[in-house]
Amino acid sequence: MELYTNLRAGEKGAWLSIGTYIFLSAIKLIIGYLGASEALRADGLNNSTDIISSIAVLIGLRISQRPPDENHQYGHLRAETVASLVASFIMMGVGLEVIYNSVMNIFDPVRETPSTLTIYVALGCALVMYIVYRYNLALSKKINSSALKAAAFDNRSDALVSVGTAIGIVAAIIGFPIIDSITALFIGIIIIKTAVEIFWEAVQTLTDAFDTEEIETLSALIKNVDGVIELVDIKGRKHGNVTFIEVTVTVNPYLNVWESHRITEKIESTVKRFDINCTALVHIEPHEEYSGKD
Incomplete structure (x- = not known):
């Protein structure tokens, strides 16, 4: 029950991102158009694509809450990881678009002078996104949600984009429009870097990679359990924010079923x-070399 309560709590972060992106994209597109700022309009379009990414995270969290069924006996928890994967692809697309546009503008800079109002709008939006980032990051750590963590990093990237937009607008106003494009180029690289990190973490989880340090810690703990003679094998896998451990140990072959079960x-x-959030699946085997002495 606690697991599904955490997943429902994660939906709050997804909804917060969706609502914020809808509001900020509308503000940026309107003010960018009225204030003659190509950079702010591009930032608004960037937030429009982020709405899709946040919806993907929300859908992943919703699917993760479905109970196990005949075809998914471990549940649907990996839908959350798939949502992170989708979010990373969307972020990569946005990052590549930002890089492409910035490189094109370096060779053909926009000479239109934007309104100073667009600077305050960009900085204000950056502050709002940073607050959303801190909230979602804290919530993702609390409920151990990879999808919400991906959404939080996306929020941070958007805050950086807005700061870069403000810098570019200032540069355009004082007569250095190329700084706008150079700043956008660095922001695009940051977005791509974040997307690759999220992508790699999701792929590692989907291919059943597991932290070796965590395995070593669990192995040491299990070996010290009273009644365990030898730890034969231990494997681990992640399903969303749940960990499944498969353990094979040997015990005294002369123990009865009840005593073995207690181990x-x-x-x-x-x-x-x-x-x-870790569940152990334990297999008991008789220790062949055991002398029979307690």
Whole structure:
């Protein structure tokens, strides 16, 4: 129940991003048009694409809450990771578009002088996005959500884009329009870097990669469980914000079923104390070399 409560809490962050992007994109497009700022209009279009990314995250969180069924016996938790993957692709597309436009403008700079109002709008929007970024990042850590973490980094990228937009507008007003394009180029690189990081983390999860340090820590804890003679094998995988550990241990072959079962319960509780969202699947085997002495 706590898992699905966390996923529902994650929806608040997705909805906050969607609402903020709708509001800011409208403001930037309107003021950018009235204030003759190509940079602010481009920033507004950037936020329009972010609406799609946030909707993808929201859909992923919704699907993740579905209970296990016949075809998904581990549940639908990886839908959240798929949402992160989709968000990374959208961010890459936006980053490439920003880089392309900035390079084109370096060779053919826009000479139209924008209104000073567009500077304040860009900075104000950057502040709003930074606040949303901090909220979503804190929430993603609290509920251990990869999709919401991806959304938070997208929020941060958009805040940086707006700051860069403001710098470019100032440069255009004082007579150096090329700085607008150079700033946009660096911002595009930052967006691509963030997208690649999110993409790599999602791919690692979907291909069942697992943190070796976490495996080593769990191995040490399980080996110290009373009744465990040898840890034969341990594997781990991530499903959204849930971890599944498969453990094979050997025990005294002369224990009865009840005593062996108690050892599996000790292992499960030990793993839970390490990580409340970690579930252990324990397989018990008789220790062949055991002498039979307690």
